Amino acid sequence: MSETMNRRTFSSVLAAGVATSAFGARAEAQAAVSARNVVFVHGLYADGSCWSEVIDRLRPIGIRTTSVQNALRTFADDVASARRALDAQDGPTVLVAHSYSGMIASQVGVHPNVSAIVYVAARAPDAGEDYATLAARFPTAPAGAGLIVTDGFAVLGETAFLNDFANGVDPAKAHLLYAVQASNATSLTNVRTTAAAWRSKRTWYAVSLQDRTINPQLERYMAARMKATTIELDSGHLSLVSHPQEIANLILSAAGQRS
Numbered sequence: 001m002s003e004t005m006n007r008r009t010f011s012s013v014l015a016a017g018v019a020t021s022a023f024g025a026r027a028e029a030q031a032a033v034s035a036r037n038v039v040f041v042h043g044l045y046a047d048g049s050c051w052s053e054v055i056d057r058l059r060p061i062g063i064r065t066t067s068v069q070n071a072l073r074t075f076a077d078d079v080a081s082a083r084r085a086l087d088a089q090d091g092p093t094v095l096v097a098h099s100y101s102g103m104i105a106s107q108v109g110v111h112p113n114v115s116a117i118v119y120v121a122a123r124a125p126d127a128g129e130d131y132a133t134l135a136a137r138f139p140t141a142p143a144g145a146g147l148i149v150t151d152g153f154a155v156l157g158e159t160a161f162l163n164d165f166a167n168g169v170d171p172a173k174a175h176l177l178y179a180v181q182a183s184n185a186t187s188l189t190n191v192r193t194t195a196a197a198w199r200s201k202r203t204w205y206a207v208s209l210q211d212r213t214i215n216p217q218l219e220r221y222m223a224a225r226m227k228a229t230t231i232e233l234d235s236g237h238l239s240l241v242s243h244p245q246e247i248a249n250l251i252l253s254a255a256g257q258r259s
Contacts, residue, residue, distance in 0.1 A: 032202060032256035033115040035092035039085045040067040041078075043099025043122070044188065045156050045165060045181045050098070053244035058251065064089075070101065072184035075191040079107050086111045094255045097122045098240055099214065100188065103131070109197025116254040117201050120247060121208040121237050124222040127196040132189065135218055143213040143237070153183040164212035167236035177241070198226040204254045205230045206239055206247060213237035229253065 038058060040051040048067035055065045068085050070078045082104050086093060092115035097105035102122025109117045125131040146160020156165055158178060166174035205223035209216050209232055223230045233239045233246055240247050252258045 032254055033092050034256040035094050035115045036062065036255070037064045037089045037091060037093040037113075038066070038096060038251060038255065039082070039089065039093055040065065040096045041082050041098070041101035041104050042067070042070060043097075043101050044072060044154075044184045045161065046098075046177065047180060047182050049180070050177065050238070051096075051240060054096075054240055054248050054251070057244055057248040061257075063252075063255070063257075070104070070182075072182055072188065074185065075103070075107075075188060078104050082108045083111060086113050089113045094118060094251055096120065096251055099123065099237065100184075103191065103193055106197050107193045107195050109201050110195055114197070114201055116204065117197060118204045118206070118251050118254050119198075119223070119226075119228065120206045120240055121211055121214055121219055122205075122222075123214070124198055124205075124226060125193060125196070126199075127194055128192055130192060135215070138215040138218040138221070141211065141213050141215050149186055152186055154186050155181055155183045165236075166238050166241070167212055168210060168242045169236065169238050170242075173241060177238075198228070202254070203228040204250055206250055207232045208235045208237055208239050209233065210235055211237045 042048055042050050048069045051067045059065055066085050068081050070081060093113045094116045095105050095109050095114045096118040098120045099122055102119050102124045105117050106124055123131055125134055143160050143164035146157045146164060147154050148157050161178045162174050166177055203226045205228035207216055207219040207223060207230060231250055233243050235242045
């Protein structure tokens with residue numbers, strides 16, 4: 001198949017708030033293995049319920065969904081939780097990661113049940129790579145300035161959470177997410193993966209163009225480096241909440257359920 005025929009355009013109705021740039025419009029198409037299972041892993045300042053809007057769009061069409069609850073205390077424990085969820089799947093599984101959990105997916109995504117990985121505004125360092133050093137190559141996103149640290153655990157203050165982490169989310173929903181945010185060990189910002197599953201598994205990536213937690217240019221860089229099938233959404237960091245249909249569609253593409 002030629003390179004031209006090997007590329008696929010992802011787009012959405014403009015009224016839905018999706019903006020696809022020339023970079024996103026010429027996303028690298030990949031032949032997806034048919035999968036009926038999806039395992040979600042969440043990032044910092046959140047819990048497994050943040051995927052509920054996406055799950056609500058997948059479950060009614062026969063997709064088996066599992067959302068892992070990360071303890072956010074040690075990277076090893078979070079990886080172990082994701083691995084247990086993958087062990088419980090009965091066949092090919094799409095692993096979906098947001099933000100910090102992109103590192104979990106990169107570490108555990110070598111699991112034999114994983115047929116594809118979907119990164120949603122997610123970290124994707126190479127094996128052994130210092131993510132902080134990688135991120136420092138791009139302008140600093142403002143959310144980090146709102147961290148409140150107590151006894152080695154961090155949360156986002158209300159202003160930073162609403163304006164920089166949940167920007168673009170319905171205000172009532174954003175306040176609810178703020179109320180249930182999970183604290184995380186500050187040591188999680190310094191961990192390194194020993195694997196980069198995106199080097200051996202098919203990958204998809206959703207870039208958030210209005211992201212104020214991870215620089216969108218950094219997201220583009222990571223997506224391009226892994227040669228991911230990529231879409232760009234006119235959303236903040238929580239596109240899984242503000243643009244759940246677009247994220248569900250991307251997951252279905254990774255699962256071989258739509259072209």
